[in-house]
Amino acid sequence: MTETIKRSLRESPKARWTAMVLVSLSAFGAYYFNYALSPVKPMLESALGWTSSDFGTYTSSYAWFNVYFFMLIFSGIILDKLGIRLTGLSSALLMLIGTGINYWAVVTDFPDAAQVALPLIGEIKTQVLYSSLGFALFGVGTEASGITLTKAIVRWFKGKELALAMGLQMSIARMGTALALAVALPLAINFHYSSPILWAFVLMFIGVIAFVMYIFLDLKLEKSEKEIEVDEEEPFRLRDILSIIKNRGFWYIAILCVLFYSAVFPFLYYATDFMINKYRVAPGVAGIIPSLLPFGTIFLTPLFGGIYDKKGKGATIMIIGALLLILVHGVLAIPFLDNWILASAMVVVLGIAFSLVPSAMWPAVPKIIPEKRLGTAYAVIFWIQNIGLMLVPLLLGIVLDATNPSVATNKALIRSSVEQSYSTLLAQNNITVDADEMKRAVETTTTTVVDSVVKTSFYKEIEHSAAEKEDVKNEILKQVATAGGAFETDEDKSTSINKIQQIITEQTYQVIEKNKLNIRYNYQADILIFAMLGVLSLIFAFLLKREDRKKGYGLELPNIKE
Ligand SMILES: C[C@H](N)C(=O)N[C@@H](CCCCN)C(=O)O
Numbered sequence: 001m002t003e004t005i006k007r008s009l010r011e012s013p014k015a016r017w018t019a020m021v022l023v024s025l026s027a028f029g030a031y032y033f034n035y036a037l038s039p040v041k042p043m044l045e046s047a048l049g050w051t052s053s054d055f056g057t058y059t060s061s062y063a064w065f066n067v068y069f070f071m072l073i074f075s076g077i078i079l080d081k082l083g084i085r086l087t088g089l090s091s092a093l094l095m096l097i098g099t100g101i102n103y104w105a106v107v108t109d110f111p112d113a114a115q116v117a118l119p120l121i122g123e124i125k126t127q128v129l130y131s132s133l134g135f136a137l138f139g140v141g142t143e144a145s146g147i148t149l150t151k152a153i154v155r156w157f158k159g160k161e162l163a164l165a166m167g168l169q170m171s172i173a174r175m176g177t178a179l180a181l182a183v184a185l186p187l188a189i190n191f192h193y194s195s196p197i198l199w200a201f202v203l204m205f206i207g208v209i210a211f212v213m214y215i216f217l218d219l220k221l222e223k224s225e226k227e228i229e230v231d232e233e234e235p236f237r238l239r240d241i242l243s244i245i246k247n248r249g250f251w252y253i254a255i256l257c258v259l260f261y262s263a264v265f266p267f268l269y270y271a272t273d274f275m276i277n278k279y280r281v282a283p284g285v286a287g288i289i290p291s292l293l294p295f296g297t298i299f300l301t302p303l304f305g306g307i308y309d310k311k312g313k314g315a316t317i318m319i320i321g322a323l324l325l326i327l328v329h330g331v332l333a334i335p336f337l338d339n340w341i342l343a344s345a346m347v348v349v350l351g352i353a354f355s356l357v358p359s360a361m362w363p364a365v366p367k368i369i370p371e372k373r374l375g376t377a378y379a380v381i382f383w384i385q386n387i388g389l390m391l392v393p394l395l396l397g398i399v400l401d402a403t404n405p406s407v408a409t410n411k412a413l414i415r416s417s418v419e420q421s422y423s424t425l426l427a428q429n430n431i432t433v434d435a436d437e438m439k440r441a442v443e444t445t446t447t448t449v450v451d452s453v454v455k456t457s458f459y460k461e462i463e464h465s466a467a468e469k470e471d472v473k474n475e476i477l478k479q480v481a482t483a484g485g486a487f488e489t490d491e492d493k494s495t496s497i498n499k500i501q502q503i504i505t506e507q508t509y510q511v512i513e514k515n516k517l518n519i520r521y522n523y524q525a526d527i528l529i530f531a532m533l534g535v536l537s538l539i540f541a542f543l544l545k546r547e548d549r550k551k552g553y554g555l556e557l558p559n560i561k562e
Helices: 013-036 043-047 052-068 073-108 126-157 164-189 195-224 239-244 248-262 265-279 286-311 314-333 340-368 371-403 407-428 435-456 466-485 494-515 524-551
Strands: 113-119 122-125
Touching: 013 122, 013 126, 013 164, 013 195, 013 265, 013 371, 043 052, 043 073, 043 164, 043 265, 043 407, 043 435, 052 073, 052 122, 052 126, 052 265, 052 371, 073 126, 073 195, 073 314, 073 371, 073 524, 122 126, 122 265, 126 195, 126 494, 164 195, 164 286, 164 340, 239 248, 239 371, 248 265, 248 314, 248 340, 248 524, 265 286, 265 340, 265 371, 265 524, 286 314, 286 340, 314 340, 314 524, 340 371, 371 407, 407 435, 407 466, 435 494, 435 524
Parallel strands: none
Antiparallel strands: 113 122
């Protein structure tokens, strides 16, 4: 079919790069929010009483609707029927609504024991359920937006700098992840644990505005191409799925994708907490280490993409990426190697792996699947990938709780002791505070105590029976009451509360240290799960290379022909 593109707006580099930046801004907000609560995990536990399994449920909920309701497949169909503009705007709004629900759930005061029973999942805290539903809605928007943005980039860049534009779009998105990992915990410590979500809401709102601006640009593109004959795009057909899933090469790439991404994205959910618990990094700066990973990929993904374009060796690049994955998780799993510099170096190496594999894997799909089925192929790969993104974070949370059975209960014990200590000291000194003020003070004090114990304690975990735990609680209360007896209140209320806070922090800390009350997680089993995923990724990367040799897909050949 003839294609006269001389007068098309796509011919203007300024217009197409502006389009790329505008559509990428919503991905920036989405990738920020995806990780905005991860560094805050220790605070959610100390302040809201979440367990690691609750956190695992929350992070896995990203994929609930995508997996169970086949939302990714429907998104592909909707994208085909409604087009880029409507689908992109709807998905950006869905992300915004999901973020809003999440914010509401986290700031709402649910009774401590409020739980609901769900089929398959069982008992779940009401607050965890509502935040998860918000996150699940956000996940639908993010994944739908992922396919829409890919299609938008293809629309503007086909026959032009397509790989570079895709690489840069991924880089802009990853800047969002890097930002979340680096700033979410400092934000939460200095303001409130919900502040990172509020910021996400603002970024997502900017994303919606940017997408509205993109719509105008896209309308201009359409107008500029009205008189021009352009190739009709192939519509999404369900029968395409059948022909795709009969392709062995497709399965190898989809399985490699789910295994590899499951060893990276869920790692990022837990990485800040891991740095605090294993490497004793101060919570305020612990997120900087995992943020090195997406930060590195911002530069390396387009770089490796360019190398693949010119030199080829796509399957080999994926094998090297999988080998690095095993190396990193293998080293992180060694118990006595607990130096944070080594951990940072491993995160940088993981960043290299996470640049190598995506830069070779996504452009390899068009070599295996015909162009007219590409949209469907990406939707199915994303769907399979989402199964991993749903199961692995949940598994990690459950395994973390199971291998550290006393941590969550000990944190809850500290929280209730702190609460009672406040009541005692406030009553002893005739100070009245409102419920919100009290809640805030308890949260801050508990977090401070837990953080300092986790950072300084070197003891091994000692199991305590329920009766011993009661003793610990009583001892905390006794110590606090004794120390608080000498406290005199002649200053204003906030100074008095600060002093009370200090007394409780010091006394609680001492009792925890004396009783060896363990509140540090041992991540060994979780990191071994990641290492296993690395080994399986390597096997599938080799299988893909063998299939490429058999079928001649050309994965090892350069994309750009001389
Ligand atoms: C999370 C999403 N499903 C995903 O896998 N995103 C990729 C980028 C995919 C680009 C495809 N053209 C990522 O690495 O973030």
